[in-house]
Amino acid sequence: MSEILPTVFECLTASELKQRLRLPLIAAPMFKVSSPELVTAVCRAGAIGAFPSINARTPALFDAWMARLGEALSEALPDGSRPAPPAVNLLTHDSNPRFEPDFEIVRKWRAPVVITSVGKPEIVIDAVHGYGGLVFADVVSLHHARRAARSGVDGMVLLCAGAGGQTGRLNPMAFVEAVRQFYDGILIVAGGITRGYQLRAIELMGADVAYCGTRFIVTPESSAPEEHKAAIIGAEIDDVWDSDAMSGIPASMLRSSLEKLGLTPETRWLQEKRDKYDWSAVKETPGVFSLGHGAGDVAKEEAAASIIARMTDEYRQAAAR
Template sequence: MTSQLRTPLCDLLGIEVPIMQAGMGNVAYGRIAAAVSNAGGLGSIGGIDITPEEVDEEIKLFRKLSDKPLCVDLGFPANAPKGLSDVEVPELPGPLKQLKSELDEHGIEVKPTTDQAISLADNKKKLEIALDHGVEVIACALGTPAWVVEACHAKGAKVMSIVGLAKHARSAIRNGTDIVIVQGTEGGGHTGEVGLITLLAEVLEFATVPVVAAGGLVKGAQIAACLTMGAQGAWVGTRFLASKESGSEDVFKQAVVESEYDSTLRSLLFDGLHVRMLRNRFTEVWEGHEDELSPYPVQRVLTMPFKYAAMKANLKTHMSLPSGAGAGMINDVPGAADILNRLAEETVEALQGAGKLVVG
């Protein structure tokens, strides 16, 4: 069935099915990436939230498990400081004091953390490591600097740019990106305000490179709709988060499966940039206290110790749970290859059904 689902993107990336697993932070490691790539899609390692040494280890793990193409997802925000020492951290705001009090009641200690997503130097090092390993694809989140594209092309790697606005797609194309991933506001993690269908239509009007759809995609019928509009593939996150090979905690996967159709919100509370996540106590403490939010990257430095403390303790109510708006349609935790095959089969069925429609 999957062999019937093929677009020019497959030839460009050396894959069999135009479905890619998103490089989610603290979720997408070598194991899930290998499972997806071995099944014919494009697997990704989320390199933003881990150390350069861990990026190296996860790429090596992938290469042991697969000889297929690999993507490494990195972040290059224009306003990222060189390191944590360059960020002036204010006193804890009221919501985080409340969160700390509640974590204390559970016997959970909040410790300072080294946040790899902050350091531009670390992300440059991660890029060097990935390219030295011969990684075939680099995904750029939160910006696609021309120097990154040049470095990738010099090593024969393709570049994919994840964007949330049409103007960002124009900029990425101007800087030489090979593929644009348009992520609608429905997506989990960092996301813009424009819905996927509108954003996809906007970018397809001027794009001179292949365009991939992202944001809330958990069913093949959704992917089929995007393909009929002109997208050449799909970038899927939350559906793969709830998989056996996902690096997310079991309680995180459980939270996705248990979520309702209106369980997510989009807020600045995570790191000062808009992030979509599941509602829980981590988000609830900020309600009515939005005036205490700090800009990126200060907000990120403030919240990360709480995020990691709750993660380590598996305290689902207080964890940060980035998730797409489609989470309410996810009700199981199968293997990543099974997810890929299911999505491909559903997409083909939807496309065949659409082909039977007669207008007039």
């Protein structure tokens, strides 16, 4: 493993992390969308900016991205406070050949928050906890949540109905209530969230933080192509299909792009020629745009800081009522 660098990013405890945030929000890690510029803008606005390590085309580029983020987020904000920490999303499934080199870079830079997807979170926990970082795990069912709790994760991302990209099919109110019966760590709700008063609602439900993804696709800081941004601006909730056919697990995609692949309402839940998750199927299929149920609330491109400022006002108004 590469030499461990002196601490660049600030590692926080779970309680310290929640206190650091101006808004209980994570800009979701989105494949081919989340960029260092987006992460920086979100963190400096007071929320957690997250990105998949595989968005960097090579491990060397991922290493360079971490260096850029370390420099950009080391500067204090105008009021003297520190930016929120960034989060790195690791695909821990066997089908991802980048896991080992990317995890080495995570450890090298001591990424303060690591979010695991698809695979087992326990393969990163000892190392991340060893340098003081936090581990959050994506879960889509009570079975996954119980397994994550046993592994010792610091938080769970509950992928609920309406989440963009990899999604779940459970109602968020029921899912939060069920998980809270046995878990007292950080709960993050993902699925169709675009407004600050919705963040207050998830707190009242018993969760702590929310993912917001689709809204941040249509920002100048995102890496999404203009076709993807235009598709979201023109989409409504009925234009979002969840399908197993892309990778073998549910994912929310633009209906028209899935129809171009020959999928219909009857066939979009069928797994074609695969019996388990296959990340390469997602990676190698062009022209299929991901989005969540919040697409209908996105009418124009807007800077990430502006989105967070508006959501902060909405959140505070809701909290004061």
